[in-house]
Amino acid sequence: MKTGLITGVLACALVSPAHSETPTSSRPLVGSMGSNVTHFIAQHDDNADGKLEWVEFDAFRRHRFDATDTNRDGSVDIEEYVLEFKLRSGKALQESRAAQVEMTRTRFSALDADKDGRVSSHEFHVSGERMFTQGQATLAALDDGSDTALRQRSRSGLLPTSHTAEGFLALYDTNADGQVSRAEFDAHRSAQFTRTDSNRDGSLDMSEYLGEFESRLDARIAELQKMPDTQSRVRFRSLDKDKNGRMSFAEYQISGKRMFDAADRNHDGIVDTTDASLPEPSAKESRDISHAGMGDVKRP
Numbered sequence: 001m002k003t004g005l006i007t008g009v010l011a012c013a014l015v016s017p018a019h020s021e022t023p024t025s026s027r028p029l030v031g032s033m034g035s036n037v038t039h040f041i042a043q044h045d046d047n048a049d050g051k052l053e054w055v056e057f058d059a060f061r062r063h064r065f066d067a068t069d070t071n072r073d074g075s076v077d078i079e080e081y082v083l084e085f086k087l088r089s090g091k092a093l094q095e096s097r098a099a100q101v102e103m104t105r106t107r108f109s110a111l112d113a114d115k116d117g118r119v120s121s122h123e124f125h126v127s128g129e130r131m132f133t134q135g136q137a138t139l140a141a142l143d144d145g146s147d148t149a150l151r152q153r154s155r156s157g158l159l160p161t162s163h164t165a166e167g168f169l170a171l172y173d174t175n176a177d178g179q180v181s182r183a184e185f186d187a188h189r190s191a192q193f194t195r196t197d198s199n200r201d202g203s204l205d206m207s208e209y210l211g212e213f214e215s216r217l218d219a220r221i222a223e224l225q226k227m228p229d230t231q232s233r234v235r236f237r238s239l240d241k242d243k244n245g246r247m248s249f250a251e252y253q254i255s256g257k258r259m260f261d262a263a264d265r266n267h268d269g270i271v272d273t274t275d276a277s278l279p280e281p282s283a284k285e286s287r288d289i290s291h292a293g294m295g296d297v298k299r300p
Contacts, residue, residue, distance in 0.1 A: 037276040040263045051272035054260060061256045065249050075246040078236045085232040093221050096158055104213045108206055118203040121193060128189045131162050135172070135180060138165035158220050 041052050044060045068076050068084040111119045111127050142165045160167035172180040172188050196204050196212040239255060240247050263271045265278040 037263050037265070037271060038273075040259070041271055041276075051270050052260075052263075053270050057256065057260050057271075058253070061253055062249065065252050075248050076236075076252070077246055078233060081236045081247065082229045082232050086229065090225070093158070093224065097217060097221060100158060100217060101210065101214060104210055105206070108204075108209045111209075118205050119209065120203045124193050124204065125189065128185070132180075132182070132185050135162055135165075135168035135185075138163075138168055139179065141165060158217060158224075 041050065044057050045052050046056060046060060065076065068080050070080050070083070108119065111123055113123050113126070160170035162168045162171055168180060169178065172185050174184050174188065192212075193204070196208050198208050198211070236247065237243075239251050241251050241254070260271065261267075262281065263275060265275040265281065
């Protein structure tokens with residue numbers, strides 16, 4: 001069965017001046033934790049020691065809350081919350097764009113087997129052969145149930161990638177039957193080469209290759225930026241427990257404690273690599289954590 005392409009990308013935080021020295025390359029700007037404890041640590045670990053204590057997480061959340069409270073009245077209203085989300089999302093999109101453009105430069109160099117600064121039709125299609133073989137392997141993994149890692153990898157990035165089962169299908173399964181035939185694949189690759197070869201000389205230079213990719217990338221970014229802010233408004237109303245239209249830090253940190261406790265799988269007060277190696281909480285444990293998060297936000 002074909003799996004839907006997962007495109008949820010944007011949910012994160014402004015970094016206050018006190019946190020601005022943390023390298024952005026090691027701290028994800030967007031994306032909720034989900035079940036990825038390593039991601040959770042990287043996002044909030046200010047001193048970069050690879051572990052996260054509650055006091056450190058609480059301080060991070062305090063700085064994030066203060067950055068959102070633009071009028072400095074000690075609480076956050078819905079427009080402040082929505083604006084902060086948009087600013088962080090925009091910054092994350094631009095960082096992701098820059099990273100993907102750099103990877104595309106590297107990919108061009110790998111395609112250019114004879115290092116003449118151009119990718120010939122032959123070089124392009126040799127790469128396609130490898131891609132098709134790998135793609136069929138990822139689809140086989142979907143069929144035999146061994147695709148967990150592939151599905152996790154497909155959640156990152158702005159554009160689908162052929163290195164994942166979902167991305168391979170999104171790119172090449174033109175008739176939406178959950179498979180990629182040789183004819184579908186070859187037709188797509190040929191059309192891509194023709195579209196990219198803007199001067200019609202039968203080969204691709206770096207500017208052509210990069211230009212075609214950036215065009216698709218920018219179209220995707222524009223699409224994401226037009227998405228309504230419905231989700232952030234729903235999140236605000238959920239956090240505003242007393243329904244007074246303003247979110248206090250205590251209300252904000254109810255969800256923070258819930259996230260921290262979910263990541264602290266061995267319940268020792270520290271989120272580290274040990275927690276990342278443990279299995280996810282059961283459905284019952286997750287419900288218990290959620291209910292606990294509705295109470296006192298201070299950790300013992």
